[in-house]
């Protein structure tokens with residue numbers, strides 16, 4: 001009797017998976033093998049149960065849905081390692097920080113997540129939230145995406161960024177004392193014990209990456225732009241605790257000393273890295289630390305300076321041109337780079353601007369595409385995304401032109417599939 005019931009349950013489970021399983025054949029002119037940099041013609045990609053199961057197969061199964069994309073070129077879904085989905089930029093963030101509920105922030109994040117997916121970005125890392133609540137807004141959106149409730153990329157979310165009282169990322173800096181109370185749950189820490197509390201709170205509530213602010217920033221009101229903020233000891237405590245949970249740490253760092261301190265603490269990526277020098281580059285290469293330069297935001301910030309606080313503008317005018325020059329040096333030195341926009345500083349949905357910006361700093365187009373695919377996958381520690389390859393998740397986009405020759409074509413992605421589901425055609 002017992003085995004009979006098990007058999008029935010087994011049959012039901014087969015029927016229900018079959019009902020969800022979608023087999024699709026995508027036909028296009030070519031696909032880009034981002035690892036070799038070669039265009040492969042033709043591109044007949046068989047997708048079953050969300051995975052790529054065959055490329056240019058001899059035999060095509062009967063009764064299969066076919067999507068003919070004509071002369072378009074296929075690429076793996078793009079990735080952005082530095083976004084803030086619950087923020088939009090309008091010269092500052094104060095209106096969101098002081099006036100918007102976490103609930104509305106989640107809806108804002110859903111809106112921005114859909115824009116990001118439609119731009120061809122199928123996986124993103126959300127490195128910190130703008131809403132000063134103990135609710136982890138972007139973690140909620142990430143889970144909603146995983147459960148298929150919303151049209152969104154796969155989101156690896158950080159919860160709150162971890163910083164010092166009055167540091168970059170202490171979003172109450174500039175507000176009246178006592179207006180908003182913050183502590184380790186909000187990522188504001190003083191000392192190793194609070195650092196530990198902050199990490200454990202974010203991880204307990206679903207963070208899959210931890211973001212720290214090793215140094216001062218540009219769009220915040222503290223005086224320095226490059227000075228180290230978290231102590232060496234605080235950073236070490238955070239990284240060690242996150243690593244015990246098999247979670248990686250991303251470090252916002254502009255100044256040279258802070259960059260080096262974060263690398264020595266064991267972070268996986270340096271965000272911005274504006275004042276990176278030869279010593280820091282060498283250390284990053286030795287330790288396999290990835291640079292996420294967020295270089296496209298320079299053009300965006302410098303074109304909207306009239307809306308930004310003058311103190312921030314002064315910092316931006318000082319550090320951002322240096323950051324551009326130093327990125328060119330890092331590219332030449334062969335530092336491994338992953339794509340990050342710092343959206344909304346490049347507006348959500350315009351994430352591909354970063355590819356053009358990296359090329360403008362001297363990167364080869366294929367390397368910009370690698371930054372947006374295989375290098376990002378490596379940073380996330382995900383081995384089944386970032387390439388059009390048998391056994392990989394079917395994250396596939398299509399563009400009109402060969403992106404190696406026309407990087408701008410990535411700004412108007414025509415087709416988006418994530419894990420075998422078509423979101424844009």
Ligand SMILES: [Zn+2]
Pocket residue numbers: 082083084127342
């Ligand atoms: Zn950021």
